[in-house]
Amino acid sequence: MNAYQKFQLLSEQVTGEVISQLEQGKVLWHKPWGSYGLPKNYFSGRHYEGFNAFFLNYITEKHGFSAPYFLTFRQVRELGGLVRKGQKGTSILYWKVYDSKEAEKSGGLTSKDEDRQGKRFVPFLWTVFNIDQVEGIDFQLPPIQEQSGQQVIASCQRVVDNFPQPCPKILHGGFQAYYAPVQDTVQMPELRHFVSSEAYHATLFHELIHATGHVSRLNRFAEEGQADRFGDEHYSKEELIAEMGASFLCAYTGIKEAVFQNSVAYLQGWVSRLQQDKTMIIYAATKAFKAASYIVDLKAESCKEALPKAKAAA
Incomplete structure (x- = not known):
């Protein structure tokens, strides 16, 4: 072979x-x-x-x-x-x-x-x-260097504060978290709407990984194209990159607890996408690490x- x-x-x-x-x-x-x-x-x-x-x-x-x-x-x-x-x-x-x-x-x-x-x-x-x-x-x-909850959150905040320039603008309000490429802004619900500070930062990490795809950073969107539905190939790959990249940042900062909810529809959607493209998870993980490395120099x-x-x- x-x-x-x-x-x-x-x-x-x-x-x-x-x-x-x-x-x-x-x-x-x-x-x-x-x-x-x-x-x-x-x-x-x-x-x-x-x-x-x-x-x-x-x-x-x-x-x-x-x-x-x-x-x-x-x-x-x-x-x-x-x-x-x-x-x-x-x-x-x-x-x-x-x-x-x-x-x-x-x-x-x-x-x-x-x-x-x-x-x-x-x-x-x-x-x-x-x-x-x-x-x-x-x-x-x-x-093993165990961290207190406060130390973990402080580590998370350092990652956010030290995001390389130019950094996206982080706004708070509403009930949805998303990244808007055209405006280069991350929209986040207020901290009180999350079950924990760890869950808030894990979600924020997800959106910051998306932001690394902007033309002023890794320019990933130009490589992958644009799509706006989960079933679309480019959208699914970008979501997988963001989820895996957020997981890297969780490991880097010390977040250990599972902070994401896995609905039946969510699980079935990924089964379908991975069955269609057997290489997607490997390529996505490679790009996810590159995105996390961009944010915290995780090389x-x-x-x-x-x-x-x-x-x-x-």
């Missing part, structure tokens, strides 16, 4: 899992993040990005792993350990950038994977293992953390 065929297979497998969750009334991108926040590579200390962050968070919860830290097979060996017998790794995705001619040799990707400069993004898959799937290494994890390079050194177990 070439790179794109492997990518399509991963997309189908992941989308199947997401749809199965939706049919049980669960939404992968609404899942709360654990105490350690975004999943990390234990060897490098870097956060995983985009789709990988969402999927590894889901895998951590699904299998009851103690922490969202992962390693490649080679990194396990370099640290003097072994993958436990019978353990199955998790596929994650990395994109390599080529010009069009180079990309054709690497897998023949479509224009969907080409940017406006004619560069092609070719997917490559890697397998990682959670540290709970490894033996022979004495893993040293950093202490792998700047998120590198020094972890305690692992030692080979005696």
Whole structure:
């Protein structure tokens, strides 16, 4: 199989899992993040990005792993350990950038994977293992820094206050939250209309992610086109980007509780859209991380953390 065929297979497998969750009334991108926040590579200390962050968070919860830290097979060996017998790794995705001619040799990707400069993004898959799937290494994890409710809200407000210039105007009033691209304004109900301050900020994050698509920022709307109904392709993708981007910001600020309501119609709508486009969730997660990174500089390079050194177990 070439790179794109492997990518399509991963997309189908992941989308199947997401749809199965939706049919049980669960939404992968609404899942709360654990105490350690975004999943990390234990060897490098870097956060995983985009789709990988969402999927590894889901895998951590699904299998009851103690922490969202992962390693490649080679990194396990370099640290003097072994993958436990019978353990199955998790596929994650990395994109390599080529010009069009180079990309054709690497897998023949479509224009969907080409940017406006004619560069092609070719997917490559890697397998990682959670540290709970490894033996022979004495893993040293950093202490969990629990935040009080006030600290979480203060962190949320810093994200809002430090939105890069030019920032959209945030207005309050009415009972609906939305972003108006033409006016570049975010409309929010008053805080008292929300069940909690966390729910208010999660909703505000959703609208601020939308705002990153403006021409003065990431110019995502020019790439994706415009649509105004949930069933429309571009509208659905943009909504998924906003929901996933808001989830990243919730993880970044420390919001852990599920703050979104999942109606039957909402769940059925996403099942239908994902069945039609098996790659939508992966592409949306990539753009969502880019949007969150724009707001808070949430990049792998700047998120590198020094972890305690692992030692080979005696």
